[in-house]
Amino acid sequence: GCSSDSNDNTAGAEESVHLVAATQLDNQSPYAVGLREFKEVVEEESDGSVTVEVHTNGSLGGSEAELAQSAETGSVDLVVASPGYLAQKVKEVDFFSILYLFEDREHWERVVDGEVGDEVARVTEEKSNFKVLDYWSAGTRNYYGTQPVETPEDLENKTVRTQDSPVVTNTWQALGAQPTSVAWNEMYQALQNGLTDAAENDFTNIYLASHYEVADHLSLTEHDVTTRVFFTTQDVYDGMNAEQKEAVDKAVREATETARATDQELASDYREKLQEEGMEINEVDKEAFTKQTEEVRKEAVDNLGMEEEYERVQELKDE
Amino acid sequence: MITAIGLILLFLILMVLGVPIAFVIGIVSYVGFLVMGTVPLESVIQQMFVGLNSFILLAVPLFIFAANIMNRGKISERLIQFAVSLVGHIRGGLAHSNVVVSMFFGGISGASTADTAGVGKILIPNMKKEKYSTETSVAVTAASSTMGMIIPPSIPMVIYGSLAGVSIGQMFIGGIIPGLLIGIGLMLFILVVSKRNNYPKHDRLDTKAIVKHGIRSFPPLLTPIIILVGIMGGFVTPTEASIIACIYSFILAYFFYKSIRLRDLPDIVIETLKLSSLTLFALATATSLGRLISYNNIPAHISSFFQESVPYAWLMIILIILLFLFVGMFMDTVPSIILFVPIILPAASELGLDPIHVGIVVLMCLAVGLVTPPYGLCLLLASAIGGLSISRSFKATIPYIGMIMIVILVIAFVPGIFMWLPNAFE
Amino acid sequence: MRAFIDQIQRVFLWGGAAAFSIFFICVAMQVMTRYIPGIAFLWSAEVATYSFIWMVLLGAAAMVRERQHFTVSILLEKLSGKYLLALQIVIHFFLILFGLAFVIHGVQITAQFTSWTLNYLPGVSQFFIWLPVPVAGAGIMLFAFQNAMDHWKHYQNIVEVNKK
Ligand code: NA
Ligand code: NA
Numbered sequence: 021g022c023s024s025d026s027n028d029n030t031a032g033a034e035e036s037v038h039l040v041a042a043t044q045l046d047n048q049s050p051y052a053v054g055l056r057e058f059k060e061v062v063e064e065e066s067d068g069s070v071t072v073e074v075h076t077n078g079s080l081g082g083s084e085a086e087l088a089q090s091a092e093t094g095s096v097d098l099v100v101a102s103p104g105y106l107a108q109k110v111k112e113v114d115f116f117s118i119l120y121l122f123e124d125r126e127h128w129e130r131v132v133d134g135e136v137g138d139e140v141a142r143v144t145e146e147k148s149n150f151k152v153l154d155y156w157s158a159g160t161r162n163y164y165g166t167q168p169v170e171t172p173e174d175l176e177n178k179t180v181r182t183q184d185s186p187v188v189t190n191t192w193q194a195l196g197a198q199p200t201s202v203a204w205n206e207m208y209q210a211l212q213n214g215l216t217d218a219a220e221n222d223f224t225n226i227y228l229a230s231h232y233e234v235a236d237h238l239s240l241t242e243h244d245v246t247t248r249v250f251f252t253t254q255d256v257y258d259g260m261n262a263e264q265k266e267a268v269d270k271a272v273r274e275a276t277e278t279a280r281a282t283d284q285e286l287a288s289d290y291r292e293k294l295q296e297e298g299m300e301i302n303e304v305d306k307e308a309f310t311k312q313t314e315e316v317r318k319e320a321v322d323n324l325g326m327e328e329e330y331e332r333v334q335e336l337k338d339e
Numbered sequence: 340m341i342t343a344i345g346l347i348l349l350f351l352i353l354m355v356l357g358v359p360i361a362f363v364i365g366i367v368s369y370v371g372f373l374v375m376g377t378v379p380l381e382s383v384i385q386q387m388f389v390g391l392n393s394f395i396l397l398a399v400p401l402f403i404f405a406a407n408i409m410n411r412g413k414i415s416e417r418l419i420q421f422a423v424s425l426v427g428h429i430r431g432g433l434a435h436s437n438v439v440v441s442m443f444f445g446g447i448s449g450a451s452t453a454d455t456a457g458v459g460k461i462l463i464p465n466m467k468k469e470k471y472s473t474e475t476s477v478a479v480t481a482a483s484s485t486m487g488m489i490i491p492p493s494i495p496m497v498i499y500g501s502l503a504g505v506s507i508g509q510m511f512i513g514g515i516i517p518g519l520l521i522g523i524g525l526m527l528f529i530l531v532v533s534k535r536n537n538y539p540k541h542d543r544l545d546t547k548a549i550v551k552h553g554i555r556s557f558p559p560l561l562t563p564i565i566i567l568v569g570i571m572g573g574f575v576t577p578t579e580a581s582i583i584a585c586i587y588s589f590i591l592a593y594f595f596y597k598s599i600r601l602r603d604l605p606d607i608v609i610e611t612l613k614l615s616s617l618t619l620f621a622l623a624t625a626t627s628l629g630r631l632i633s634y635n636n637i638p639a640h641i642s643s644f645f646q647e648s649v650p651y652a653w654l655m656i657i658l659i660i661l662l663f664l665f666v667g668m669f670m671d672t673v674p675s676i677i678l679f680v681p682i683i684l685p686a687a688s689e690l691g692l693d694p695i696h697v698g699i700v701v702l703m704c705l706a707v708g709l710v711t712p713p714y715g716l717c718l719l720l721a722s723a724i725g726g727l728s729i730s731r732s733f734k735a736t737i738p739y740i741g742m743i744m745i746v747i748l749v750i751a752f753v754p755g756i757f758m759w760l761p762n763a764f765e
Numbered sequence: 766m767r768a769f770i771d772q773i774q775r776v777f778l779w780g781g782a783a784a785f786s787i788f789f790i791c792v793a794m795q796v797m798t799r800y801i802p803g804i805a806f807l808w809s810a811e812v813a814t815y816s817f818i819w820m821v822l823l824g825a826a827a828m829v830r831e832r833q834h835f836t837v838s839i840l841l842e843k844l845s846g847k848y849l850l851a852l853q854i855v856i857h858f859f860l861i862l863f864g865l866a867f868v869i870h871g872v873q874i875t876a877q878f879t880s881w882t883l884n885y886l887p888g889v890s891q892f893f894i895w896l897p898v899p900v901a902g903a904g905i906m907l908f909a910f911q912n913a914m915d916h917w918k919h920y921q922n923i924v925e926v927n928k929k
Binding site (some may be wrong): 353354355356357358359361363365369380381383384385388391392393394396400401404532575578581582583585586605608609611612613615616617619620621623664671683713714716757 | 859863
Binding site for chain 2 (some may be wrong): 038040075077078080083089090093094095145202203206208209210212213214216252
C-alpha cells in the first residue's frame with residue numbers, strides 16, 4: 021500500500037506518502053487507539069504529506085499471522101503483531117515470546133526500551149525488509165480455569181489452552197501441564213464442558229470472551245508480560261524524505277505512549293470487572309514457576325543465540 | 340464509483356459468458372486491485388491463500404467424506420426404506436419419504452448438495468415410476484435437501500460460527516428446530532398437492548416391519564447424536580467432530596453393513612477432493628474479493644448505514660433476509676457468509692439481536708439460494724438428475740420455496756420458538 | 766499431447782488425495798492425543814492446514830480439465846457451431862490468463878516466503894506451503910489449454926461430418 025509510485029529516493033522525496041494500517045482488533049482496542057494516534061500526529065507533523073488510513077476489526081486480515089504476511093507482500097504498511105509471527109522470518113524476535121522473561125511491566129519497559137529492544141530491532145532490519153518502529157504490549161497474561169493454582173504442582177496433568185509456539189508449550193510442559201490447541205472461539209465451551217481445564221490470557225481478552233462465566237479462578241501467574249511489535253517495512257520507511265521520517269518518528273513515540281497507556285488502563289478496568297463478575301483472583305508462588313522453567317528459557321536462548329541479551333535482561337531485574 | 344460499476348459489469352459479463360464463477364471472482368478482484376494500484380498484485384494471491392489457511396475449514400472435506408462413505412456404502416438406501424416405512428402410507432408417500440429422508444440425511448451430511456445428489460439419484464427415478472410428475476419429483480428433492488445445511492452438522496454453520504465468534508456447537512443445536520420446521524412445512528404442502536393430484540400411497544407396514552427398518556437404519560441415524568454429544572459434551576472440537584463422523588461412517592459401512600471394500604476408499608477420497616475443492620477454491624477467490632471491498636471501506640459504509648439508518652430490530656431482520664436471499668441467488672453459501680456476515684453483524688448486535696438467531700436466519704435464506712437460479716446448486720443438481728430444464732424445475736419449486744419462506748419469517752420474528760434449545764446449553 | 770496432459774491431471778488428483786490422507790491422519794492424531802496424556806503433536810494442526818491447502822489447489826486445478834467448476838451456462842446452452850467454439854475459446858482464454866497470474870505471482874510469493882519458516886516446525890521453510898500456488902497455476906493453464914484444443918477438434922470433426 022505505499023502509494024508513492026517509486027521507491028527511488030530522489031524521486032520519492034517530493035511525493036506524499038499514504039500508509040495503510042491494519043489490526044485484527046476492534047475500534048476501542050489499544051492497537052486501534054495507538055494507530056489512530058499515529059495517524060493524527062503524523063498527518064499533523066508532516067502537514068499532510070504523510071497520510072494514514074486505519075482498518076480495524078480484521079477487515080484487512082483477521083489474524084496477526086496474516087497481517088505480518090501482508091506487510092511482507094506490501095498490501096499493508098503498519099502492523100502490530102506478536103513476536104512469534106515475525107520470528108517466522110527473523111528467529112531472534114522470538115526472544116520476546118519466552119515466558120517468565122520479565123518480572124513485571126516496569127522490567128519489561130526497561131528491556132524493550134533499552135539495548136535489548138534496540139538489538140532485536142537491528143537484527144530484524146538486517147535479516148528482513150521489516151523495520152521495527154516500537155514495542156507495544158497486549159497486557160500481562162495469567163492462568164485461569166476451574167481450579168486455582170498456587171504452585172507448579174497444582175498444574176500436574178492439567179490441560180491448558182496455550183498459544184501456538186514451541187517456546188510457550190515447552191514452558192507449560194516443564195511446569196507439568198499439558199498444552200492443547202483449541203480455537204479461541206471454541207474456548208468458552210471447551211472450558212464449560214471440561215475439554216480443557218484451563219487457559220491463559222490477559223484480563224481484557226478473558227473478559228471480552230465471557231470466560232469468567234465458565235472459569236471461576238484466575239491465578240496471577242504473570243508468565244507473559246507480552247511484547248507486540250509495531251512495525252512497517254524498510255521500503256516504506258526508506259522511501260520517505262527526512263521531514264517525513266521525522267514526522268513518523270515523532271508519531272511513533274506518541275502512538276506508543278498512547279497504546280501502552282490504553283493497554284494498562286483497559287487491563288486494570290477489566291481486572292476489576294472480572295472480580296465484579298465473581299472471578300476469584302489469587303497470588304501464586306511466582307518464584308517456583310520461574311525456577312522450574314529456567315531450563316526451557318536457557319534452551320530457547322541458546323537456540324536463538326541470544327545469551328548476551330538474556331544476561332542483559334537479568335541485569336535489568338529489580339534488585 | 341465508476342470503478343465499482345465497471346467491476347460489477349465485468350463480473351456479470353464474465354459470468355454470463357460462462358467463465359466458472361470461482362475464476363470470475365478471482366479475475367474481478369485481480370482487476371480491482373490492478374485499478375486501485377496501491378496494492379502489489381502478488382498480495383491478491385496471498386489473500387486467496389489466507390482464505391484457505393484456517394484449521395476450521397478442514398471440516399468441509401471431512402464432512403463431505405463422511406457423506407460420501409455413507410452414499411457409497413448404500414446407507415442412503417436404508418434410510419430411504421425406513422422413511423418409506425414411516426410415511427409411505429400417507430397419500431403422496433414417496434414425496435413425504437423424500438422429505439423425511441432429507442431430515443435423516445441432514446443429520447449425517449454437512450452440506451445440502453450431498454443430499455440432493457445422494458437421495459435424488461434414487462428417489463427421482465422412483466417417484467417418476469410411481470407417476471409423480473417430473474416437476475414434483477425434482478421440486479420436492481431440491482427443496483427438501485435445503486435442510487441438509489440447517490440440520491446439524493452443517494458446514495456453513497462451522498464457517499458462520501468461526502466468523503461471528505459464536506459457539507459452533509450452539510449453532511448446531513440452534514439449527515435442529517428450524518430444520519424440522521422446514522420439513523414439516525414441506526410435508527404439509529405435499530399433503531395438499533398429493534390430494535389434488537391423487538398421488539399414490541404405499542401400503543401401511545405393520546409395526547414389526549417398521550421396527551425392523553428402524554433398527555437397520557438406527558446406526559447411521561446416531562451420527563448427528565454422536566457429533567452433538569461429542570461437541571457439547573466436551574470430547575472434541577467441531578473440526579474434530581467431522582473426523583469422528585468419517586470414522587463412524589466407515590465403521591458402519593465396512594464392518595457393520597459390509598457395503599464398501601477397502602479398495603473403494605481411493606475413489607471415495609478422489610470424489611471428496613473433487614467436490615470440496617470446487618467450493619473451497621471459490622472460497623479462496625472470494626476472500627480476495629472481500630479484501631478488495633474492505634480496502635475501499637465498503638463494509639464500513641454499509642455497516643454504518645445499517646447502524647445509523649436502521650433503528651429497529653425488526654427492520655434489520657427484514658433487511659438481512661432480503662440481503663441474503665438476494666446474495667444467495669448469485670453466490671455459493673460459504674463465500675456469501677464470508678463476504679456479508681461481517682458487514683451486518685455489528686449493526687445487528689447493536690440492536691440487541693442474538694448472533695445465533697441472526698446466523699440461523701442468514702443460513703436459512705442462503706439455503707433458499709440453493710434452489711433459486713441462476714446459481715442454485717441443489718436446483719441445478721436435481722434438475723440434471725430429473726432431466727428437466729432449469730426454468731421448469733424452478734417454477735415447480737416456487738411453492739415449496741414459499742413454504743420455506745413462511746418458516747423463515749416464523750424463525751425471524753418468533754425466535755422464542757427455537758432459541759430456547761441453544762440457550763439451554765449456554 | 767492429450768494423453769500426456771490427462772496423465773498430469775491424474776497426478777494432480779493423486780497428489781490431492783495424498784494431501785487429503787495426510788491431513789486426515791493429522792486431525793485423527795490430534796483427537797487421539799487429547800486422550801493420551803503425555804503425548805502432544807502440537808504441529809499436527811499446522812501440517813493439517815497446509816496439506817489441506819495443497820489438496821484444494823491441486824483439486825481445483827484438476828477440476829478445470831473436467832470442466833466441473835460451477836458455471837452459469839445460459840449462453841453456453843444457447844449457442845452452437847462456430848459461435849459456441851468461439852465462446853469456449855474466450856472462456857478458456859480467461860482461465861489461462863488467471864492461471865498465468867497464479868504462476869507469475871505464485872513464483873514471486875513462493876520465492877519471497879522461502880526464507881520464512883513454519884510456526885511450529887521452525888526448521889521447515891514456507892517454500893512448501895506456497896508452492897501449490899504456482900503448481901496449481903501451471904495446471905490451470907495446461908488443462909484450460911487442452912480443453913480449448915478439444916473444443917477446436919470437436920468443432921472440426923462436426924464440420925467434416927457435415928461435409929460428408
Ligand atoms: Na446437516
Ligand atoms: Na429430499
